[in-house]
Amino acid sequence: MDSRISARALAAALGGWRTREPAYEALADGIRLLCLDGRIAARTALPAERELAAALGLSRSTVAAAYGSLRGSAHIASVRGSGSMTLAVRGREPGRVVVSADAIDLQQASPAAWPGLAGIMSEVAADAASLVSRAGYEVRGSLALREAVAARYSASGVPTDPDEVMVTTGAQSAIHLLAQTLLRRGDRALIETPTYPHAAEALRGAGARLVGVPVSTTDGWDLDRAEQVFARTTPRLAYLMPRFQNPTGRSMDDAEERVHAAAAARAGSVLIVDETTADLAIDGASPGLSFADVPVVRIGSLGKTVWGGLRIGWVRADRDLISVLVASRPPRDLGTPEFEQAVAARVLQRMPDVLAQRALLLREGRDAVVQALRERLPRWRVPPVAGGVALWVELDAPLSSGLVLAARHEGVYLSAGSRFAVDGGHDRHLRMPFTAPIPDLRRAVDVLADVWPGVRSAAPVAVGDYLEALV
Numbered sequence: 323m324d325s326r327i328s329a330r331a332l333a334a335a336l337g338g339w340r341t342r343e344p345a346y347e348a349l350a351d352g353i354r355l356l357c358l359d360g361r362i363a364a365r366t367a368l369p370a371e372r373e374l375a376a377a378l379g380l381s382r383s384t385v386a387a388a389y390g391s392l393r394g395s396a397h398i399a400s401v402r403g404s405g406s407m408t409l410a411v412r413g414r415e416p417g418r419v420v421v422s423a424d425a426i427d428l429q430q431a432s433p434a435a436w437p438g439l440a441g442i443m444s445e446v447a448a449d450a451a452s453l454v455s456r457a458g459y460e461v462r463g464s465l466a467l468r469e470a471v472a473a474r475y476s477a478s479g480v481p482t483d484p485d486e487v488m489v490t491t492g493a494q495s496a497i498h499l500l501a502q503t504l505l506r507r508g509d510r511a512l513i514e515t516p517t518y519p520h521a522a523e524a525l526r527g528a529g530a531r532l533v534g535v536p537v538s539t540t541d542g543w544d545l546d547r548a549e550q551v552f553a554r555t556t557p558r559l560a561y562l563m564p565r566f567q568n569p570t571g572r573s574m575d576d577a578e579e580r581v582h583a584a585a586a587a588r589a590g591s592v593l594i595v596d597e598t599t600a601d602l603a604i605d606g607a608s609p610g611l612s613f614a615d616v617p618v619v620r621i622g623s624l625g626k627t628v629w630g631g632l633r634i635g636w637v638r639a640d641r642d643l644i645s646v647l648v649a650s651r652p653p654r655d656l657g658t659p660e661f662e663q664a665v666a667a668r669v670l671q672r673m674p675d676v677l678a679q680r681a682l683l684l685r686e687g688r689d690a691v692v693q694a695l696r697e698r699l700p701r702w703r704v705p706p707v708a709g710g711v712a713l714w715v716e717l718d719a720p721l722s723s724g725l726v727l728a729a730r731h732e733g734v735y736l737s738a739g740s741r742f743a744v745d746g747g748h749d750r751h752l753r754m755p756f757t758a759p760i761p762d763l764r765r766a767v768d769v770l771a772d773v774w775p776g777v778r779s780a781a782p783v784a785v786g787d788y789l790e791a792l793v
């Protein structure tokens with residue numbers, strides 16, 4: 323299905339696009355980046371030149387020249403009478419791009435599999451005859467896996483029955499299913515900004531109007547704003563990552579949890595807590611389950627702890643909501659493959675080993691990136707982070723999009739800060755995952771350091787002035 327993007331939405335997504343002169347090339351770059359990282363899908367109609375010019379405060383000729391540049395690079399085609407349409411171009415699929423063998427793809431923060439996984443897969447495969455003698459899928463998830471997930475929650479202080487768990491195809495399908503089930507078009511949904519972009523997309527896709535609550539590496543959650551949003555917009559749901567928030571790495575303290583829980587209860591909002599990154603403590607013990615005494619809906623996953631390729635996630639909720647979810651799932655997805663569920667149920671018995679290995683791997687990656695950034699880009703602010711998969715680095719100029727495009731030319735693929743924003747902004751930030759092999763991480767930082775002076779010097783004077791005012 324073809325879609326369109328309004329001038330207002332495009333202007334918001336472009337954020338601080340003026341990263342170089344001439345302005346029309348900077349604008350074309352901004353739109354290219356949105357196409358490359360999947361924020362604008364192929365076959366999307368772009369706004370008319372006059373509308374975009376008005377939304378951005380530009381002359382129509384600047385927008386016309388930008389569209390001309392995009393036609394030249396085969397990112398868009400213009401059809402007489404129907405305006406300009408983005409094209410599907412190799413290498414610009416959302417998420418993974420087609421990269422050359424020596425390119426480094428840091429758009430996703432996905433660690434390689436836990437080393438014990440292949441052995442467990444072999445054990446389960448040895449038992450394949452009994453597996454394939456059954457139907458092979460079940461919409462709620464296998465009892466063995468639901469029991470294993472429930473036992474982990476119970477041991478962590480949230481008593482859970484297997485009937486309160488539903489297995490999904492990764493956490494992403496849990497987010498999608500909850501969004502589709504709970505939201506009606508026009509409902510408000512509270513979400514952190516910056517946030518995990520595919521969650522924002524799932525909520526928007528279900529018709530929600532997103533209302534952002536800022537989270538920063540220095541100050542955590544903006545509690546005044548959170549209380550205001552709950553009280554004034556009475557969101558149907560709030561989607562939060564209280565442990566090692568993606569991308570800031572922050573964790574909520576007790577006070578932050580209490581404020582959210584009370585405000586959500588007053589507003590009658592469903593609190594959805596995404597725990598995909600919650601077990602990824604790097605320094606010291608895991609902080610424990612968030613919102614332990616609050617009736618929240620929990621989303622879990624083995625995607626970061628064990629392997630993204632398993633596609634095992636789950637929802638923990640009360641029985642009523644689980645039965646609604648079970649009833650809503652089949653039109654889109656009849657269940658999670660049994661083989662992966664059997665593997666997951668066994669892996670869950672080994673979680674202490676898994677998490678110890680993860681902590682080691684992530685610590686090495688984080689320390690390597692922090693050291694390389696301090697050496698090569700000392701003017702960037704690198705926040706301390708005690709867990710999770712990435713650093714939310716603050717650049718010394720709001721030129722994250724320009725940087726990401728320049729790094730792409732050198733074979734390093736990253737997501738600009740604005741990718742994680744709910745309504746534009748975060749042009750001073752870059753999400754730097756530390757899940758890749760250390761030589762790749764070091765090389766990526768080298769590339770960033772090599773291209774950064776050029777990106778800065780290409781920025782228009784206005785950005786430079788803004789910078790000096792901030793220093």
Ligand SMILES: Cc1ncc(COP(=O)(O)O)c(C=O)c1O
Pocket residue numbers: 431491492493494495518563568596598599623624625630633634635
């Ligand atoms: C916070 C968060 N939730 C959900 C997901 C999706 O996880 P899965 O691979 O289990 O679908 C991710 C993956 O990056 C994530 O970071």
